[in-house]
Amino acid sequence: MRMFLIALSIIITGGKQLYAQQSDTWSKILAPAQTQQTFSSKLHTSLFDNLGIQRAYHFGDASGKYYLVLCESRNEIKEGDTINHKIKAFLLHDKGNGTPEKFAELNDFINSHDRQNGAETSIWFWTKFCELEDLDKDGHIDPLIVYGTKGINGLDDGRIKIMLYHNKQKIAIRIQNGILDDERNIRIDDAFYKLPIPAQQHIRQLMHTLSEKDLVIYPTGYEKAMDKKQLQID
Secondary structure, three states: OHHHHHHHHHHHHHHHHHHHHHHOOEEEEOOHHHHHHHOOHHHHHHOOOOOEEEEEEEEEEOOEEEEEEEEEOOOEEEOOEEEOOEEEEEEEEEOOOOOOEEEEEEEEEOOOOOHHHOOEEEEEEOHHHOEEEOOOOOOOOEEEEEEEEEEOOEHHHOEEEEEEEEOOEEEEEEEEOOOOHHHOEEEEOHHHHHOOHHHHHHHHHHHHHHHHOOOOOOOOOHHHHHHOOOOEEO
């Protein structure tokens, strides 16, 4: 009986520690007024390259407080849609002194890929799929950023990029849509297959979701190829 009570105590204590670790992570989307108040005009010029802020997040975990800022160029409005020629994302350390410090940056622009796949018309963040979660339950948030482009045939020949920051390492999956089967491909960073299994599973579920919502068509047999840890899938 005594051994049972000791074992039960260990389980309860461990559960409390795990819950406490998980509850230390938090994130929120900043309202437009908060965004304007948080990031000065000086930062817009010196860091954000005068791009418009599409969305800003504030988040924290065991290592501190941070911001994720998604910026788009907003070149023109066409048929009700905002056309962007370039995007930037910034991960900033909130040190509490009013001057966030950059530790990671993402840059991309239309037609930055192989031009043989066709010209692109716009690029933007898919904020519906961007996340700030602790994917492997280690007490640290793993920022997940998703963005895409439109080609001449819209999303059908655009591309999608899934970018994960894990332990401040940038890990990407690059997907090229295409009208024809041989135009589609996926490029996967080797580091993806070294991620903790829960993080890999989360991203693969995201890939399923993108397909279910008709935002992407993957090469045939891509799941089996990923099971074999292939880096290039055509």
